Amino acid sequence: xxxxxxxxxxxxxxxxxxxxxxxxxxxxxxxxxxxxxxxxxxxxxxxxxxxxxxxxxxxxxxxxxxxxxxxxxxxxxxxxxxxxxxxxxxxxxxxxxxxxxxxxxxxxxxx
Amino acid sequence: xxxxxxxxxxxxxxxxxxxxxxxxxxxxxxxxxxxxxxxxxxxxxxxxxxxxxxxxxxxxxxxxxxxxxxxxxxxxxxxxxxxxxxxxxxxxxxxxxxxxxxxxxxxxxxxxxx
Numbered sequence: 001x002x003x004x005x006x007x008x009x010x011x012x013x014x015x016x017x018x019x020x021x022x023x024x025x026x027x028x029x030x031x032x033x034x035x036x037x038x039x040x041x042x043x044x045x046x047x048x049x050x051x052x053x054x055x056x057x058x059x060x061x062x063x064x065x066x067x068x069x070x071x072x073x074x075x076x077x078x079x080x081x082x083x084x085x086x087x088x089x090x091x092x093x094x095x096x097x098x099x100x101x102x103x104x105x106x107x108x109x110x111x
Numbered sequence: 112x113x114x115x116x117x118x119x120x121x122x123x124x125x126x127x128x129x130x131x132x133x134x135x136x137x138x139x140x141x142x143x144x145x146x147x148x149x150x151x152x153x154x155x156x157x158x159x160x161x162x163x164x165x166x167x168x169x170x171x172x173x174x175x176x177x178x179x180x181x182x183x184x185x186x187x188x189x190x191x192x193x194x195x196x197x198x199x200x201x202x203x204x205x206x207x208x209x210x211x212x213x214x215x216x217x218x219x220x221x222x223x224x225x
Contacts, residue, residue, distance in 0.1 A: 032211030034213065042218075043201060043216040043217065044154065045216070049211070089153055091154075093212070098167075099144065099212065099214060100156060101154040101155070103151060104153045
């Protein structure tokens, strides 16, 4: 079935360290993989995305990698800062138009 | 440009009551969707629409109805509320860009069913 798994569910890092969150998806036809950040009590906000014809994408301290063969993709945050603390969600498209989310990772950056 | 708006922000219902959560967008996006968010379970897709007059079911459609009579509006109806429907509901809209939909979320509606 349509499924997105995400690990770890919680992650604590020291300020300045890197954080990595990994997701796997079930449908090899999925072609779009966004990442969202949600701060407490707020709506999810798109922070970066990657399409199936690209293996890696960077935006300042954030990068996403995609391995289509293994059906997994990862979010990398370097030089973490306290304001990076939030819940991060990965997602994947299924049957072209259905966007399914992973269960989320709660990231805490310790000053 | 207000983006995606949702009303109400908070709602308390009794079991068996019905209500409609409103969602509107002013960006002329063809794609709209409803998610519910429960602790530890992420965002689960309830229903979605790829254009006016077209709707389809997501992961957890039972107990919810939708319709899409205009591009701007995508209301979510709870026919007979149950405590299991206590959740935060997010509406999202998106447009097709380079073969993929980039979604923009509304501020959410926190629903409690007693």
